[in-house]
Amino acid sequence: MSTVTISPKFQVVIPKSIREGLRLFPGQKVQAIAYGDRIEFIPVRKARELRGFLKGIDTTVKREGDRV
Numbered sequence: 001m002s003t004v005t006i007s008p009k010f011q012v013v014i015p016k017s018i019r020e021g022l023r024l025f026p027g028q029k030v031q032a033i034a035y036g037d038r039i040e041f042i043p044v045r046k047a048r049e050l051r052g053f054l055k056g057i058d059t060t061v062k063r064e065g066d067r068v
Contacts, residue, residue, distance in 0.1 A: 014041075
């Protein structure tokens, strides 16, 4: 786990290992969400980048009658 410090301008630096792991780049947008007592940053991805991200998902769940 990495610890970051909030600057006087309320800025934080995302540690290099996390940036590389999530393939973040300078200028990229992220959504900041307050979730309980923590802050989550969600990378904003282009729709084109999301193509195929559900490949291999289990679709054998029981569905309601009107969802065939």
